[in-house]
Amino acid sequence: MTTWVTSVQPVAAMPMRRVLRAYAIEVKYEALRVWRMPSMSVPFLLLPAPMYLFFSVMLSAPAVAETPALANYLFSGWLVFAAMMPALFGAGCTLAIERDGGLLTLKRALPAPAGVWLIAKTLVAMMFTALAVTSVIAAALLTSTTTLSVGQLVIMAVVVVIGSIPFCALGLFIGAHVSGAAAPAVGNLVFLPMLWLSGMFFPLPGALERLVVLWPAFHLNQVSLGLAGVTEYSYLPPQWSVGALVGVAVLFGGLAIRRLARKG
């Protein structure tokens, strides 16, 4: 049996090396956890590319033939789609489940470094986003359905991966407020309308068209297109959309943190 000797010494600050290790281990196990949840990892990784091929390559072929620039617009939209799922559901649903089970309360009682779970969930969502985005890019390159250069594709991928942070904040906000059982449903109540109302895939009626600016997905799409230099469908200066996304991240992230600090 292990010999137990504890010394009641003054509590010293944890060395920075160990603090960084704690963050790394949290990220590792959060990633492992999501990877081992087929209800999460399968749709996150396997859905975006087939969806892109089906809707944007097969079904939209006539429209793209008429307006070639549309292909890049739709491609960017599916990149945003690939970012939204891990962020909204990966971060939000797992948080809600942890809250239900009292795990978050336990983590608050343990000497976990500041915001470790928040950072882990965000980074893991970004990692899954990166994988999903890569699959969509691979699908686009294999089918030669995009006219974007490699540089533009890289810019779009980086923008979308970083741009998943506001969706993480939104997911965390949902996860901080609803039960584990309700989180997927509530997530879908946000996710599905946003897909349509952000105007990324379908033409909208005039009245709704003016409201696209309310949806972060629209802004991420605008930043992706704008920074990659796709001018045809850039309606807003990228800095405006960046501001909107930062605002969403700060607002919903802040509200989630505030709620969790009080209620666990």
Add this chain to the structure above:
Amino acid sequence: MTQTDRFHALDAVRAFVLLLGVVFHASLSFTPDIPVGLWAIKDSSPSPAIGALGFVAHIFRMSLFFLIAGLFARMMVHRKGVRGFWSDRGTRIVVPLIVGWLVLAPTLTAIWIWGLTKTFGGTMPAPPADMPPPPVGAFPLTHLWFLYYLLILYVLVLVGRAIVLKFDQQGTIRRSVDVAVGALVRTGTAAIVLPLPLIAAVLTAPAWQPVAGIPTPDRSVVPEFMSLAAYGSAIVFGWFVHRQIGVLHVWARQWPLHLGAAVALTLMCLSYRHEGSAAVAVAYGVAIWCWSFGLLGLAMRCVSRPMASVRYVADASYWIYLVHLPIVVALQVWVGHLSWHWSLKFSFILVVSFVVLFSSYHYLVRSTLIGQVLNGRRYSRGIRHAVPGVEHADVRASHAADPDAGEPASPLAALSGVHQRYGKTVALAGLDLDVRRGEVLAVLGPNGAGKSTAIALWLGLREPDSGSARLFGRSPLDVETRRSVGVMMQDVTLTPELRVRELIDLTASYYSDPLTVDETLALTRLERLAHRPYGTLSGGQKRQVQFALAVCGRPSLLFLDEPTVGLDVSARETMWRTMRALRAGGCSIVLTTHYLEEAEALADRVAVLAGGRLVTSGSVASVRSLVSRKEISCATTLAVEQVQAWPHVVSAARDGRRLLITAVEAEDVVRRLLAADDGAQDLEVRQAGLAEAFTELTREVA
């Protein structure tokens, strides 16, 4: 939370803003927005990035400095009295202001002339024809203006304090202000309300632009309105923060929100830095306080412990800020026309400046009279001072954080006069309870007695409505304090997808010196479950894994909330054995349980709670002895009904040939029993068990 907790963090932030001032001044020669002639030199390699860095630094650094100054000012007034305060400030503010100005002003003037001469091709430029007249009371305060404003604001604050004390002898106004300040901080609206004086001043100022920030009031001894509004509100707010210092922990929780908002607002101000609209003024004002609260909160999270390196820098920072400007500007002038890349020049200026400044502090200040004047103490050469000194973090308070250095009987964890309500339900009503070093404390009580609430307070999961909770003499909200604590909660669902050894590895990563995964598995006899996913374990096995997580950090204080619920006999004995081993190794344990035999078997001390109050505490024997009941057992032919009717008999029951009697005055009952049946055999009398004592004690309270 002790005062020390806060002041290490505040020392660090104050040092940060002072050193940031060096960076800010170093950035000015590279800033494209600064017109030629306004600074000593305009570098030939301007950089928008460095300009943005300087812009951001200028937003908040002085307001944050004055906020901390206000907080320390009230602390000093309360520690030394008004006379002592002025004596101290005279030495540490007035002397550096006067002596510093006499030395620095001529030096700076010479360097400025050198720079301007270099800029304008070897000759000093003639003053522009449209140069505005000098302001009233014109005087070149140089960068020492902040000392001058500190003195003015100290006077105003202390005069205001004297007036309030005279007219508010009941403290009504002060309590109202405390409530308002507390509400502003807790609701996160302080960052919006505090800048209102500055915003009002900005909106009345002609042609204000964010690029100018709060204009540096260094040209006149007559105070400028905008500076007074900005820094006056900061110092007054700092004063009120010290009145309820716990609000710092609110910022410690809100720092991501504040810093996130600060970044967003700063981006907006950067984008519109040449536009003086009301919206930008509001954004600028709110950004000041978002940065300030965010950085304070971050410091509370990261540097609230005494650290020799941080303390060294904190001590050095005052000297460095006082003397940095001639060195920085001279270097700027020297490299100003060289054809290096701006990043190289900027780095060169900063590295050389800080090397010179820290060296001068170490060799000329730290152990000399100058150090005595500036920092209130003179360090001996060659002696390493691990414990910070007088003003910032007193030794007494540091020892309070050190369980070994405190008094022998100092508790590891303490609740003092704690009240806690959940809506209308009173969970704790003035509870006083300590955990002593090396003991196993069993906390007993019926459901709703307040046991779990007490543990939640000790672990920092809740803050008491009133009273205080301490862990190792510190606030349990401090994450470093909890680094010596292990926790097993009553209801928790761990991540089902992770394997047992992965869960241990994850939890151990939060601790400084944990057991290895294999050691933890061996200690808790869980080797056979190491590779099983947590979700596939039985209820009892899950409790064993939770126990393993509680001990893997090698804690010196362990909180176990009903640890053996759902365990079979073998697993329970294993856990008891481990707990005894932990205790023998010096670990203290707080154990809540409904199994009273568990408390009897393990506890050195028992605390009985009921109705949110401590009913009694002491050794198991002493708690049992509080109850006068005894149990009498004998073989007799007497009828149960007959015995039950006797005085002092609480209950009677038959078990085969034996009659079991619970009695209050056992001696009287035994005498009567023997008189009634002279054939009674195998008489046994024993003290009531803990279970009976517990039942009686808690029933009395109910």
